[in-house]
Amino acid sequence: MEIEIITLERFDVESENIEKVFSDFSGLNSKIKLSRIYEISKDANKDYFKKIAEEVLYDPVVENFKLIGSDKRVFPGYKIFVKVSFKKGVTDVVGESVKKIISEMGYESPKEVKTSKGFYFSLNDKTEIINFIKENYANELIHNIIVEEI
Amino acid sequence: MREIKFIGSNEKTLVSMNKEYGWSLNLKELLMVKDYFEKLKREPTRAEIETIAQTWSEHCKHKTFSGPVEFIWKDRSGKIKMKKKFDNLFKETIVYATKKLNKKYCLSVFKDNAGIIELYPGSKWGICFKAETHNHPCAIEPYGGAETGVGGVIRDILGVGMGAKPVIDTDIFCFAYPDKKYDIGKGFLTPHNIISGVVSGVRDYGNKMGIPTANGAVVFDDSYIYNPLVYVGSAGLIPKDKINKKVVPQSLIVVIGGRTGRDGIGGATFSSADIEEETSSSHVQIGNAINEKKVLDVLLKARDMGLYTAVTDCGAGGFSSAIGELASDCGAEVWLDKALLKDENIEPWEIWVSESQERMVLCVPEKNLNKLKEICEMEECEFCVVGRFTDTKKLEVYHKKNKIIDLDMKFLHAGLVQIAKKAVYKERKTNYNSISIKNSEIPERFKKIISDLNVCSKRSIVEQYDHEVIGQTVIKPFCSMEQRVPSDSAVIWAGNVTGENNHRGFAVSCGINSRISKISPYIMSYYVVDEAVRNLVCVGADITRGAILDNFCSANPNYEDVMGDFTASAISASKAALDISMPYISGKDSFYNQTAVKNRVYKIPTTLLISAIAPVEDVRNAVSSDIKSEGNPIYVIGEFKKGMGGSVYRELFKGDDFVSSIDLKKNRKYYLKIIESMRKKHILSAHDVSDGGFLTAVLEMALCGKGVEINIGGIKDKYKVSDAEALFGECGSKIILEVDIRKEKEFINFMREAPMLKVGKVIQGSSFILTDKGNIVFKEDVLKLREIWERKII
Incomplete structure (x- = not known):
């Protein structure tokens, strides 16, 4: 199960900055939304992940979260989703810390927690978006880049 | 146990194995290894060769700088001006200056993980300071590279003497322009990607460690396109009675902190090679600041309880380097399976050379082990006993029952015989041509200069760092009520670490200039030493008890021109230190900062970072750079000199490439007068003239919203320079001072022997006015100029 955390529109300076970098890079405009993703390997029901999101991972004042299972990813107004995650074997320090905190908070420990960054684009130009992510927000030496049409 | 076939191998086979395994040994070294094992009548193991490669690597041994050099200096016509043979370039330049100066306040120089000076005369505390580079790791993975760079230099402070408490971090970067389109080679990262990653890495590590990142600089130049330079520094405080360490045979070898994995294998030998288009992911190191914070907490508690007798950090080369160095005078038996x-x-050899982060190696008498264990458990810091120091003068490493290394310490640490490098320094042809600039051109050119990346505000980077954590940063990266004016040095109060009831502290600054280096690496060293010291002067630090660090970065030293530039720069760095009377106490060098892409070799210019440190008697009296009050006169101390070489103006609008030389002996005299004048409270604010020139420096002081009126006429008359040289030239060593109008006469009288000129005054409102003999050349609101200057970098 994935817990995806998105900053509320009025607080989301980081996504605004990425929009500007994209526009400078490609000469194109796109609405962009950045998200933090925690992929939690655990055989449990939705309540388990919801509680972890609420009590460990998200800040209700400035953020929102959603749970993403095997369903297709949806985000109205956005057409392309890019996920940048660590390649197998690269130490995921934040993932390890989250795993430890979950058990210290009294929940059953998950098998593994992997973190990724998500980028939503309103523009439907896969090639330009992949180039942009590769050149600005990912390092193919340590990152996997997955692109989905949504 | 895996053996490598050396005995009987010919040169071609040895070279081919060297490339295959990535040892970065040269042919002479390979033959020495072969000879050693032929005498032992056995083949080496993989672990033994890896150990030798790490120990003899450029990163661990600094064999280029500390090796012999045959130096030739040619003048502009190609005529030989000087020939000199150095047996050990480092000792005959940098160390020579320190020995010659023989400052009694230097408590430890060049022999430990950091240099140490006394906090104040008779103090029970020392200030330790170290700066490192992490260029190659940042080129391939900027975030992890920067994180582990910061982590590494902090561990140098933890590992100096018996361990010091880090209190400030510094960061100095050289990048290509993030807003410029480059045709980047396949597999390389863009400048934007590198900058974002490096800044995030420094931020995430320093902030989580609870150490302020409070001083630094950022240089932009196309030369750093494939080889960004990432310098990170750290300073700490150490009790004087904890400066000496001793390895006692039979004590246990204890490792505290992070676990050992396959990350970062070969990092030390990687620094001895050019970056290639295909680089292995095994060189990537990943940091974990939380683990290092636990190490810090354990270490300082254990130090104060006297639980260990020596400590060092696990950096490049991992256990191989850390245990090898600690045991170099006695010997060690290591059990890698523990x-x-x-x-x-x-693999066992991978455990031995892994550069996994956040590990410290301690020499612990067996009787203290349980107490150390208790502290580790309390701080949730993992630890393990991996061996014992011996008196055999041998390095013996086991994995379970297999002995995988059996080497003489003497061969490992003193066996390297170096080849003399050829160095040819050719003076570049420069032309002096006094350029003219029309009054009507000044406003637009000035605006373009202050928005240039080398001049504009670094706020978008700096504000990501916590520069106030622990509440001891007195002068922060930006000063004034609104934190809008760039500072020259950081000033740190020492009292909350020393526990002393006083206001003693110290200042930290830096100097770096790649533009001058491209014209003259020899003159460049004078400029960067001067700039670092001048920055200390601007806050009123006591430079008579200060010290400096040298961090050289260069391209491949096997090219005689590269080695020539480097050697010339080291010679002048030595002379500059002697002239300004500031000893070097520590340093590091980084070579092979060059990359071949599409049949073209991209080399960085010789780049020298000078980091400076000096005590501040009373941090409450430290002088900041923001203008204070209306009516106060503005003075410039220091000469305006001819030449636009090395200036941002020249980069943007053309101009001559002449760089005037500077006299640091003379500068020191008036720097001391300025400091004394600050003690007498004549001076309310001070700022050095650097990137962008004089007009930029005045504007920076006024960015708190104060109005100033500056007259350029007097400068041109007194120093016989052109408008462009007066306003935008960067030659010479100048400090701008705001003098308390009530003490102006006293100030003039006190400073009478210094090159001094009154250039303007603080006025009512927020207008920035430039006049020339009574005529207004330029008038603009400071707040509008501030908007231009405060552009976002990332």
């Missing part, structure tokens, strides 16, 4: 591992699927 090391805590991240992953069981790891």
Whole structure:
């Protein structure tokens, strides 16, 4: 199960900055939304992940979260989703810390927690978006880049 | 146990194995290794060769700088001006200056993980300071590279003497322009990607460690396109009675902190090679600041309880380097199967050379082990006993029952015989041509200069760092009520570490200039030493008890022109230190900062970072750079000199490439007068003239919203320079001072022997006015100029 955390529109300076970098890079405009993703390997029901999101991972004042299972990813107004995650074997320090905190908070420990960054684009130009992510927000030496049409 | 076939191998085979395994040994070294094992009548193991490669690597041994050099200096016509043979370039330049100056306040120089000076005369505390580079790791993975760079230099402070408390970090970067389109080679990262990653890495590590990142600089130049330079520094405080360490045979070798994994294998030998288009992911190191914070907490508690007798950090080369160095005078027996591992699927030799982060190696008498264990458990810091120091003068490493290394310490640490490098320094042809600039051109050119990346505000980077954590940063990266004016040095109060009831502290600054280096690496060293010291002067630090660090970065030293530039720069760095009377106490060098892409070799210019440190008697009296009050006169101390070489103006609008030389002996005299004048409270604010020139420096002081009126006429008359040289030239050593109008006469009288000129005054409102003999050349609101200057970098 994935817990995806998105900053509320009025607080989301980081996504605004990425929009500007994209526009400078490609000469194109796109609405962009950045998200933090925690992929939690655990055989449990939705309540388990919801509680972890609420009590460990998200800040209700400035953020929102959603749970993403095997369903297709949806985000109205956005057409392309890019996920940048660590390649197998690269130490995921934040993932390890989250795993430890979950058990210290009294929940059953998950098998593994992997973190990724998500980028939503309103523009439907896969090639330009992949180039942009590769050149600005990912390092193919340590990152996997997955692109989905949504 | 895997053996490597050396005995009987010919040169071609040795060279081919060297490339295949990535040892970065040269042919002479390979033959020495072969000879050693032929005498032993056995083949070496993989672990033994890896150990030798790490110990003899550029990163660990600094064999280029500390090796012999045959130096030739040619003048502009190609005529030989000087020939000199150095047996050990480092000792005959940098160390020579320190020995010659023989400052009694230097408590430890060049022999430990950092240099140490006395906090104040008779103090029970020392200030330790170290700066490192992490260029190659940042070129391939900027975030991890920067994180582990910061982590590494902090561990140098933890590992100096018996361990010091880090209190400030510094960061100095050289990048290509993030807003410029480059045709980047396949597999390389863009400048934007590198900058974002590096800044995030420094931020995430320093902030989580609870150490302020409070001083630094950022240089932009196309030369750093494939080889960004990432310098990170750290300073700490150490009790004087904890400066000496001693390795006692029979004591246990204890490792505290992170576990050992396959990350970062070969990092030390990687620094001895050019970056190639295909680089292995095994060189990537990943940091974990939380683990290092635990190490810090354990270490300082254990130090104060006297639980260990020596400590060092696990940096490049991992256990191989850390244990090898600690045991170099006695010997060690190591049990690798006792090391805590991240992953069981790891070869014994990989455990030995892994550069997994956040590990410290301690020499612990067996009787103290339980107490140390208690502290580690309390701080949730993992630890393991991996061996014992011996008196055999041998390095013996076991994995279970297999002995995988059996080497003489003497061969390992003193066996390297170096080849003299050829160095040819050719003076570049420069032309002096006094350029003219029309009054009507000044406003637009000035605006373009202040928005240039080398001049504009670095706020978008600096504000990501916590520069106030622990509440001891007195002068922060930006000063004034609104934190809008760039500072020259950071000033740190020492009292909350020393526990002393006083206001003693110290200042930290830096100097770097790649533009001058491209014209003259020899003159460049004078400029950067001067700039670092001048920055200390601007806050009123006591430079008579100060010290400096040298961090050279260069391209491949096997090219005689590269080695020539480097050697010329080292010679002048030595002379500059002697002239300004500031000893070097520590340093590091980084070579091979060059990359071949599409049949073209991209080399960086010789780049020298000078980091400076000096005590501040009373941090409450430290002088900041923001203008204080209306009516106060503005003075410039220091000469305006001819030449636009090395200036941002020249980069943007053309101009001559002449760089005037500077006299640091003379500068020191008036720097001391300025400091004394500050003590007498004549001076309310001070700022050095650097990137962008004089007009930029005045504007920076006024960015708190104060109005100023500056007259350029007097400068041109007194120093016989052109408008462009007066306003935008960067030659010479100048400090701008705001003098208390009530003490102006006293100030003039006190400073009468210094090159001094009154250039303007603080006025009512927020207008920035430039006049020339009564005529207004330029008038603009400071707040509008501030908007231009405060552009976002990332």
